[in-house]
Structures are given as C-alpha cells and as structure tokens.
Amino acid sequence: MKLLVRERVFDIGDDFWVTDEVGQRVFWVDGKAMRLRTTFQLKxxxxxxxxxxxxxxxxxxDAMRIERGGETVATVRKRMFNPVRDKLVVDLDQGEDWEVTGDFLGKEYVISDAGGTVAHISRKWFRLRDTYAVDVNTHRSDAGGDPALVISVAVCVEALTEDDGD
Structure with a gap:
C-alpha cells in the first residue's frame, strides 16, 4: 500500500494529510502546537x-512513544553512540523490533526487521520538497502490515532527525 505524505511546511502545529495513490484521504496527522513536548495524533x-x-x-x-488507547505499542529511538546517526530502532511492545536505516534528511530510508522490509520511504518521485511516499508491506500479518503504525514511525523519524542537519 503506497501512501503519500504531504507536509505543510509553514503550518503551525505540523498538521498534514496522508493520502493513498489516488488522492483519497487515509490519515490526518495532527501536530499539537504549544505543548511542552512534541506531540502528534494520527487520526x-x-x-x-x-x-x-x-x-x-x-x-x-532522543525517543518517541507511539500509543494506542493509552498503551505504548512502540518506542522509536536514536541508537546510542552512533556518530553518523543513520540508524534508528523501533522497540515494539509485541513482536520483533524494527530497524530504520538510510538517509533521513533526504527521506530515502527503509524500515525492516529479520522478516524483511516493513516499508520503504522515498521522496525521489516527487518534485515538491515536502512530499514523500511510504510504501507499506501490507502483505505482512504482523505489526509491519499496519499502515497506521508505519506512518506513525515515519512521523517519529521526521521529528527525531529534523534537527540533525543543522
């Protein structure tokens, strides 16, 4: 399942839609402005x-928690002692942990586990800087086949790595 993320660069609160390939709205990412800590809701x-x-x-x-119904389902964190910061870890509450590797600032990275690719994130087909695709392997029967969880991990990757290029 290929999803398109179109972030609104100048929007207060980091709100944006995630659509499918034909433009149908699938998820709304609601960034909560004016909070003590970075907070988003996937709706x-x-x-x-x-x-x-x-x-x-x-x-x-640095770490971010993803919660469903008040319960933590995943924690995304930067790897300790990694000077290049080209790798993040997703600790899943249930199931095998994921690894996120690639070019985060360029939005060219892969989410994977021992079972293979969970999702591929790529900006290469888009001219607009704030648009990228998240290709979710929905053929998986585990957490890797959950588009909402995968999009949430991509939001965490963006939030955790956005300052690394400065």
Missing part, C-alpha cells in the same frame, strides 16, 4: 484518534 478521516505520538521528556537518548 482517521472522520477525526477519530488511532494513535498518539509523544516525545519522551526525560531520556538518555
């Missing part, structure tokens, strides 16, 4: 919250 097109994404306030290394 369906009717506005129902599917997942909450929160940056951990106190952590040895």
């Amino acid at each position: 369906d097109p009717r506005g129902n919250e599917l997942l909450a994404i929160r940056k951990k306030l106190v952590s040895v290394r």
Whole structure:
C-alpha cells in the first residue's frame, strides 16, 4: 500500500494529510502546537484518534512513544553512540523490533526487521520538497502490515532527525 505524505511546511502545529495513490484521504496527522513536548495524533478521516505520538521528556537518548488507547505499542529511538546517526530502532511492545536505516534528511530510508522490509520511504518521485511516499508491506500479518503504525514511525523519524542537519 503506497501512501503519500504531504507536509505543510509553514503550518503551525505540523498538521498534514496522508493520502493513498489516488488522492483519497487515509490519515490526518495532527501536530499539537504549544505543548511542552512534541506531540502528534494520527487520526482517521472522520477525526477519530488511532494513535498518539509523544516525545519522551526525560531520556538518555532522543525517543518517541507511539500509543494506542493509552498503551505504548512502540518506542522509536536514536541508537546510542552512533556518530553518523543513520540508524534508528523501533522497540515494539509485541513482536520483533524494527530497524530504520538510510538517509533521513533526504527521506530515502527503509524500515525492516529479520522478516524483511516493513516499508520503504522515498521522496525521489516527487518534485515538491515536502512530499514523500511510504510504501507499506501490507502483505505482512504482523505489526509491519499496519499502515497506521508505519506512518506513525515515519512521523517519529521526521521529528527525531529534523534537527540533525543543522
């Protein structure tokens, strides 16, 4: 399932739609402005919250939690002692952990585990700087086949790595 993420660069609160290949709205990413910590909500097109994404306030290394119904389903964190910062780890509450590798700033990276590719994120087919594709392997029967969780991980990758290029 290929999803298109179109971030609004100058929008207060980092709100944006995620659509399918034909332009149908699939998810709304609602960035909560004016919060002490970075917070997003992933919602369906009717506005129902599917997942909450929160940056951990106190952590040895930068990390974000993804919650469903108040329960943590995944934690995305930067790898410790990695000077290049080209790798992130997704600790899943249930199932095998994922690894995120590639060019985060250029939005060319892969989410994978021992079972193979979970998703491929790529900007290469788009001229607009704020648009990229998330190709989710929905043939998987585990958490890797959950488009909402994969989009939430991509939101975490963006939030955790956006300052690395400065």
